[in-house]
Amino acid sequence: MRTLGIDIGSTTSKCVLLENGEHIIGSELLVAGIGTIGAGKIMEVVLKKAQLTLSEIDFVMATGYGRRNFEPANSELSELSCHAKGVLFKNPLVRTIIDIGGQDAKVLRINDKGILENFMMNDKCAAGTGRFLDVMANILQIPINELEKSAELAEKPAKISSTCTVFAESEVISQLASGETVGNVIAGICNSVASRVAGLAKRVGIEEEVFMSGGVAQNGGVRKALEKELKVPIQWSETSQMMGALGAAISAYEQVKKERCI
Amino acid sequence: MRTLGIDIGSTTSKCVLLENGEHIIGSELLVAGIGTIGAGKIMEVVLKKAQLTLSEIDFVMATGYGRRNFEPANSELSELSCHAKGVLFKNPLVRTIIDIGGQDAKVLRINDKGILENFMMNDKCAAGTGRFLDVMANILQIPINELEKSAELAEKPAKISSTCTVFAESEVISQLASGETVGNVIAGICNSVASRVAGLAKRVGIEEEVFMSGGVAQNGGVRKALEKELKVPIQWSETSQMMGALGAAISAYEQVKKERCI
Ligand code: SF4
Numbered sequence: 001m002r003t004l005g006i007d008i009g010s011t012t013s014k015c016v017l018l019e020n021g022e023h024i025i026g027s028e029l030l031v032a033g034i035g036t037i038g039a040g041k042i043m044e045v046v047l048k049k050a051q052l053t054l055s056e057i058d059f060v061m062a063t064g065y066g067r068r069n070f071e072p073a074n075s076e077l078s079e080l081s082c083h084a085k086g087v088l089f090k091n092p093l094v095r096t097i098i099d100i101g102g103q104d105a106k107v108l109r110i111n112d113k114g115i116l117e118n119f120m121m122n123d124k125c126a127a128g129t130g131r132f133l134d135v136m137a138n139i140l141q142i143p144i145n146e147l148e149k150s151a152e153l154a155e156k157p158a159k160i161s162s163t164c165t166v167f168a169e170s171e172v173i174s175q176l177a178s179g180e181t182v183g184n185v186i187a188g189i190c191n192s193v194a195s196r197v198a199g200l201a202k203r204v205g206i207e208e209e210v211f212m213s214g215g216v217a218q219n220g221g222v223r224k225a226l227e228k229e230l231k232v233p234i235q236w237s238e239t240s241q242m243m244g245a246l247g248a249a250i251s252a253y254e255q256v257k258k259e260r261c262i
Numbered sequence: 263m264r265t266l267g268i269d270i271g272s273t274t275s276k277c278v279l280l281e282n283g284e285h286i287i288g289s290e291l292l293v294a295g296i297g298t299i300g301a302g303k304i305m306e307v308v309l310k311k312a313q314l315t316l317s318e319i320d321f322v323m324a325t326g327y328g329r330r331n332f333e334p335a336n337s338e339l340s341e342l343s344c345h346a347k348g349v350l351f352k353n354p355l356v357r358t359i360i361d362i363g364g365q366d367a368k369v370l371r372i373n374d375k376g377i378l379e380n381f382m383m384n385d386k387c388a389a390g391t392g393r394f395l396d397v398m399a400n401i402l403q404i405p406i407n408e409l410e411k412s413a414e415l416a417e418k419p420a421k422i423s424s425t426c427t428v429f430a431e432s433e434v435i436s437q438l439a440s441g442e443t444v445g446n447v448i449a450g451i452c453n454s455v456a457s458r459v460a461g462l463a464k465r466v467g468i469e470e471e472v473f474m475s476g477g478v479a480q481n482g483g484v485r486k487a488l489e490k491e492l493k494v495p496i497q498w499s500e501t502s503q504m505m506g507a508l509g510a511a512i513s514a515y516e517q518v519k520k521e522r523c524i
Contacts, residue, residue: 166388
């Protein structure tokens, strides 16, 4: 049986193709999110690479912000459930998921069945989200994926006292103007995101093991700052952005099993 | 007796020269705030215009963010007290002051003696402050003091759903791209500031008469939107940015009277 999970986020679309609910036989990510043709395109790519057509897929499950408007989907499921399912597939011992995306941050605490026990989210304020990093990378004229490398060069992270992205932007500009090193400033930026999200995580209540997902999980600077703040090791994976799509594909599999009484 | 009040804000310095605690014989505003030589300069200008020297001033009272580092001041006083005093001097019936500055917003409820009864402030988030307007004026490439005129051309204010300055910025850009008129967008921007500050004001509790001060009081778009939101008339004055400095000059007068047992 082949199922397909598609996660249509605010800035990216992700797709995972699963065989028998166990083997990932295709997965892709495209920087083109909700309101674009990204989702359709990425499904095409995954199918083409696997030399399959849509008619050979048993069930397509959509998730993410854009899940309701994706024509080819057989059904849709909230990103929270999909996320939890995807992460538990990778490591069944995970109990806390910290997800920092392009414009929001979520912390989920789940039990061993993947059921949500507590949850908090910030999608109102750009501070503590990927958007904060984008704004800063833009000031620094450094590609976002190079922030990590630069943060490692920090001798003493700059202290950014404003939480607000807009006020922090001015602070960073004046720190650079007064000769602070770019490395120190970037480390300060990573700390700022981490401390904001740590606040959210503490309110949810951290239980080990902890897994980080979402686009910002790729950023080692933020990850390490979060480990320090929360005093727990934080796992992640190169494919941590795919967790929602993976979870959707797993849910699709479970759905078909249920429908066919397997 | 001559007293001088100086209000050193984040982006502007204001100075008022008062005779016998009653007559304003000089007042100036300079766009150069804390950390600049603005405060010293503006005092010089006021003294020069009045053909006086510092030695002919009985007392200099400083207020505002930068009040602690102003050498020539005899004393310093919190901006809240000064603000309330300045406004009551203009109109003794005022009970609520809404002050939207360059990077903060405050709502004060005072009694007939100018004593603070309730107070709330936002200085953490750029939304609902002058900074929000600055960011938007910058996108629109419209000088900040022309926002009012443009807001008046609005037929149907655009709805900006994000409170956050950063997210609202993206919303405004995409509204403009999809053909929304600049007038409607600016009216939407004014509404956004007003609704944020109205939230603060409602928590403080509005009591009439209501006076608006701070740099943003100059902006009729925000003022009118606030009147609508709060369902009360809102007074203001061309010199509403001077209230803190005026209050400081009055406090200086009271201080001298006390010291000399007059
Ligand atoms: S604090 Fe700054 S980043 Fe957060 S909502 Fe306010 S304006 Fe946006």
